[in-house]
Amino acid sequence: xxxxxxxxxxxxxxxxxxxxxxxxxxxxxxxxxxxxxxxxxxxxxxxxxxxxxxxxxxxxxxxxxxxxxxxxxxxxxxxxxxxxxxxxxxxxxxxxxxxxxxxxxxxxxxxxxxxxxxxxxxxxxxxxxxxxxxxxxxxxxxxxxxxxxxxxxxxxxxxxxxxxxxxxxxxxxxxxxxxxxxxxxxxxxxxxxxxxxxxxxxxxxxxxxxxxxxxxxxxxxxxxxxxxxxxxxxxxxxxxxxxxxxxxxxxxxxxxxxxxxxxxxxxxxxxxxxxxxxxxxxxxxxxxxxxxxxxxxxxxxxxxxxxxxxxxxxxxxxxxxxxxxxxxxxxxxxxxxxxxxxxxxxxxxxxxxxxxxxxxxxxxxxxxxxxxxxxxxxxxxxxxxxxxxxxxxxxxxxxxxxxxxxxxxxxxxxxxxxxxxxxxxxxxxxxxxxxxxxxxxxxxxxxxxxxxxxx
Amino acid sequence: xxxxxxxxxxxxxxxxxxxxxxxxxxxxxxxxxxxxxxxxxxxxxxxxxxxxxxxxxxxxxxxxxxxxxxxxxxxxxxxxxxxxxxxxxxxxxxxxxxxxxxxxxxxxxxxxxxxxxxxxxxxxxxxxxxxxxxxxxxxxxxxxxxxxxxxxxxxxxxxxxxxxxxxxxxxxxxxxxxxxxxxxxxxxxxxxxxxxxxxxxxxxxxxxxxxxxxxxxxxxxxxxxxxxxxxxxxxxxxxxxxxxxxxxxxxxxxxxxxxxxxxxxxxxxxxxxxxxxxxxxxxxxxxxxxxxxxxxxxxxxxxxxxxxxxxxxxxxxxxxxxxxxxxxxxxxxxxxxxxxxxxxxxxxxxxxxxxxxxxxxxxxxxxxxxxxxxxxxxxxxxxxxxxxxxxxxxxxxxxxxxxxxxxxxxxxxxxxxxxxxxxxxxxxxxxxxxxxxxxxxxxxxxxxxxxxxxxxxxxxxxx
Numbered sequence: 001x002x003x004x005x006x007x008x009x010x011x012x013x014x015x016x017x018x019x020x021x022x023x024x025x026x027x028x029x030x031x032x033x034x035x036x037x038x039x040x041x042x043x044x045x046x047x048x049x050x051x052x053x054x055x056x057x058x059x060x061x062x063x064x065x066x067x068x069x070x071x072x073x074x075x076x077x078x079x080x081x082x083x084x085x086x087x088x089x090x091x092x093x094x095x096x097x098x099x100x101x102x103x104x105x106x107x108x109x110x111x112x113x114x115x116x117x118x119x120x121x122x123x124x125x126x127x128x129x130x131x132x133x134x135x136x137x138x139x140x141x142x143x144x145x146x147x148x149x150x151x152x153x154x155x156x157x158x159x160x161x162x163x164x165x166x167x168x169x170x171x172x173x174x175x176x177x178x179x180x181x182x183x184x185x186x187x188x189x190x191x192x193x194x195x196x197x198x199x200x201x202x203x204x205x206x207x208x209x210x211x212x213x214x215x216x217x218x219x220x221x222x223x224x225x226x227x228x229x230x231x232x233x234x235x236x237x238x239x240x241x242x243x244x245x246x247x248x249x250x251x252x253x254x255x256x257x258x259x260x261x262x263x264x265x266x267x268x269x270x271x272x273x274x275x276x277x278x279x280x281x282x283x284x285x286x287x288x289x290x291x292x293x294x295x296x297x298x299x300x301x302x303x304x305x306x307x308x309x310x311x312x313x314x315x316x317x318x319x320x321x322x323x324x325x326x327x328x329x330x331x332x333x334x335x336x337x338x339x340x341x342x343x344x345x346x347x348x349x350x351x352x353x354x355x356x357x358x359x360x361x362x363x364x365x366x367x368x369x370x371x372x373x374x375x376x377x378x379x380x381x382x383x384x385x386x387x388x389x390x391x392x393x394x395x396x397x398x399x400x401x402x403x404x405x406x407x408x409x410x411x412x413x414x415x416x417x418x419x420x421x422x423x424x425x426x427x428x429x430x431x432x433x434x435x436x437x438x439x440x441x442x443x444x445x446x447x448x449x450x451x452x453x454x455x
Numbered sequence: 456x457x458x459x460x461x462x463x464x465x466x467x468x469x470x471x472x473x474x475x476x477x478x479x480x481x482x483x484x485x486x487x488x489x490x491x492x493x494x495x496x497x498x499x500x501x502x503x504x505x506x507x508x509x510x511x512x513x514x515x516x517x518x519x520x521x522x523x524x525x526x527x528x529x530x531x532x533x534x535x536x537x538x539x540x541x542x543x544x545x546x547x548x549x550x551x552x553x554x555x556x557x558x559x560x561x562x563x564x565x566x567x568x569x570x571x572x573x574x575x576x577x578x579x580x581x582x583x584x585x586x587x588x589x590x591x592x593x594x595x596x597x598x599x600x601x602x603x604x605x606x607x608x609x610x611x612x613x614x615x616x617x618x619x620x621x622x623x624x625x626x627x628x629x630x631x632x633x634x635x636x637x638x639x640x641x642x643x644x645x646x647x648x649x650x651x652x653x654x655x656x657x658x659x660x661x662x663x664x665x666x667x668x669x670x671x672x673x674x675x676x677x678x679x680x681x682x683x684x685x686x687x688x689x690x691x692x693x694x695x696x697x698x699x700x701x702x703x704x705x706x707x708x709x710x711x712x713x714x715x716x717x718x719x720x721x722x723x724x725x726x727x728x729x730x731x732x733x734x735x736x737x738x739x740x741x742x743x744x745x746x747x748x749x750x751x752x753x754x755x756x757x758x759x760x761x762x763x764x765x766x767x768x769x770x771x772x773x774x775x776x777x778x779x780x781x782x783x784x785x786x787x788x789x790x791x792x793x794x795x796x797x798x799x800x801x802x803x804x805x806x807x808x809x810x811x812x813x814x815x816x817x818x819x820x821x822x823x824x825x826x827x828x829x830x831x832x833x834x835x836x837x838x839x840x841x842x843x844x845x846x847x848x849x850x851x852x853x854x855x856x857x858x859x860x861x862x863x864x865x866x867x868x869x870x871x872x873x874x875x876x877x878x879x880x881x882x883x884x885x886x887x888x889x890x891x892x893x894x895x896x897x898x899x900x901x902x903x904x905x906x907x908x909x910x911x912x913x914x915x916x917x918x
Contacts, residue, residue, distance in 0.1 A: 051517040051795060052540040073501040077523045089501040096577045098495035152715050187715055187836050194836040233683040263493045264596045265632060343502060383830040383843030384863030388632060389640050393862035393914040395841035412839050414863050414914025451916040453682040
């Protein structure tokens with residue numbers, strides 16, 4: 001959500017939210033979140049439009065707190081009668097919550113908002129025909145990149161949304177945001193063998209797309225695994241591609257979440273001030289950096305988003321908080337409330353993580369590795385990594401490294417360790433920062449002593 | 456929800472710009488969820504989702520639009536948007552006469568969620584919390600969730616089909632954290648069915664909580680899982696996800712059509728061990744993936760996919776069946792009215808074999824016994840898949856011994872199917888699952904008897 005309001009659109013949503021909270025009774029706290037969105041999804045297959053989706057949605061979520069008990073309800077419509085019954089349902093649900101002395105809404109904290117450019121007129125005005133053309137062009141470029149490559153699908157998507165939140169605690173913000181991306185899925189064949197790849201282009205508007213890069217990456221990802229074999233099982237040094245590091249850092253978000261810490265569900269609980277990682281490891285969450293794909297100016301409760309230091313030179317420095325987790329921990333919100341839309345209440349999460357980069361290129365990092373593997377993709381991060389126990393095991397594919405040289409491609413193996421050990425075993429961080437369309441920026445990362453399981 | 460004559464006019468509007476096929480899918484869903492964490496019922500949530508998705512097919516192009524406005528004006532606006540999305544210009548007038556299909560009832564609902572008090576639902580959470588916490592001093596944290604939903608759907612298309620269904624689901628989940636000298640471990644159990652609140656009369660929530668607690672406590676003394684390729688025995692009802700990932704997705708006709716499945720062109724060929732007969736069954740009453748009709752209005756079916764190891768057929772949705780002149784299989788599903796339907800599984804399972812499960816373990820000299828699998832994923836083109844072992848043990852000299860820490864299992868689908876060398880006679884269905892494909896989640900079930908795979912790669916750290 002952005003504070004860059006548009007008088008033409010956001011007033012209506014703000015009015016709906018205002019009208020809801022005006023009905024608060026004595027001792028009753030109410031928060032109303034109202035949103036409306038539009039999306040376009042275009043899929044091209046073999047030069048033709050396979051599907052074209054054009055749709056609008058809207059909804060409201062209402063949270064009511066009374067005597068420390070919370071109730072919530074939502075509806076996917078802004079119809080006046082529906083809004084009234086959502087409020088009635090949320091109030092009815094209050095009685096079934098357990099009193100919680102920390103329950104409550106965020107209060108304005110005076111932290112100044114650092115405005116971000118979250119709305120692009122160039123995207124809003126971009127013609128439909130040209131969007132179709134972009135996806136067709138991406139398919140053509142990808143096919144042309146390598147003769148062994150087939151295109152599974154080529155896609156263009158954009159979304160725009162506006163939202164308003166109002167609460168009896170004095171929060172009142174609204175804003176709008178839009179964004180777009182193109183993606184392509186590839187297949188590469190060699191005899192009986194088929195491998196897959198993907199590529200993407202993102203931008204505030206289609207004018208920022210680099211379709212050529214998306215096409216060549218998609219072709220490369222699929223073809224580089226042709227002929228890959230299963231490696232032997234052994235302890236090894238891994239070099240993570242920036243795209244893999246971003247996923248690895250993303251897992252730490254759960255352990256740095258102040259609510260998980262308070263509830264004893266984090267491997268970092270009770271470790272503030274202790275050394276939890278190699279001295280090379282400095283991690284921040286900074287949604288105010290405009291280079292971050294997930295840059296934002298307002299968090300899910302309507303407080304200013306801000307820069308927070310999480311781990312400094314290996315020492316655990318802080319956690320991220322919403323107003324609820326902050327009250328429990330006896331501290332202040334760090335502006336890290338996250339909300340997945342009108343269907344839920346805010347939780348806690350990192351918004352835009354970044355690892356402090358080193359100075360060398362990936363090739364230079366690899367040149368120092370005697371026996372290792374460059375991990376280009378991982379499979380099963382959601383099923384084989386437990387951010388509570390720290391157990392880490394994931395399927396992977398990539399290239400073997402021998403005496404500083406890249407070797408043959410390998411697939412169908414796993415890499416395993418624990419998150420605790422991997423953080424300590426970091427050997428070097430690259431200088432090749434990549435602002436990926438994810439909640440964490442990517443950078444090459446070298447980790448020692450990881451178990452590779454294959455044949 | 457919507458009158459028949461309105462549906463007929465909306466379909467005519469959708470076809471106005473020259474489409475060959477049009478469809479209206481409307482749903483009205485009411486849901487309740489309640490979550491307990493850290494000893495407190497944090498919040499009860501009531502939700503209402505109501506709307507319609509309209510698609511128009513012209514040639515190989517599908518136009519799709521959706522709306523939360525179920526009035527005739529709202530529906531016709533969406534129909535127009537979908538029609539012009541499918542084709543610019545064109546024209547022509549077609550009228551549609553709908554024939555209401557006989558109801559195809561698969562699931563029986565005794566107690567509707569709306570007739571049960573919210574206090575009764577919340578009380579189950581507290582009982583589960585107490586049962587888990589009283590399972591041992593090591594239990595440090597418990598969270599539990601209750602959910603119910605009642606969804607009415609109506610599907611009408613320009614072939615004249617008009618069908619309706621009601622889907623009522625109840626589910627419960629519990630996660631537990633145990634704290635020991637060597638750190639924390641977790642346990643998880645869930646329960647879900649496409650039936651009414653009577654689900655909780657037939658199943659003991661407190662026992663479910665104690666099972667989750669035992670899992671976490673047992674893992675506190677777990678040793679690192681082995682690294683490398685070993686024989687794997689999978690307990691009945693805990694490994695259906697293996698077939699869902701290893702071959703289920705690869706048998707979806709949309710992936711076959713694009714040659715992005717390793718099973719393309721293999722009908723009639725031996726693709727699995729002769730022990731394996733695999734079905735996808737939307738009619739399995741009460742199961743998490745059971746449906747009366749699919750989300751394109753076709754009755755659910757029992758579909759045999761692999762018979763004695765030989766591939767018999769794929770799964771189909773309307774578009775693919777229409778294009779290839781194949782019969783519908785009742786596998787056209789979507790997450791909600793905001794999504795296009797595609798080929799999806801329902802309840803996918805392997806039929807019983809003949810062996811005593813005890814013998815299967817005894818005949819395994821050294822290996823790993825998986826008592827519970829977590830989530831997984833597959834690359835349908837290469838066949839490579841992974842999934843997490845959330846409860847596993849070592850097998851040493853034919854006996855189950857030490858518990859193992861969590862790790863991923865990895866394999867290649869076609870290879871693993873051929874490597875199934877023992878199949879038990881103790882078939883069981885597994886936990887309710889949510890299958891994700893192309894960004895959409897739908898409820899699915901899976902099941903299998905105890906079985907042994909000759910060799911799979913375990914992603915542990917022990918030599």
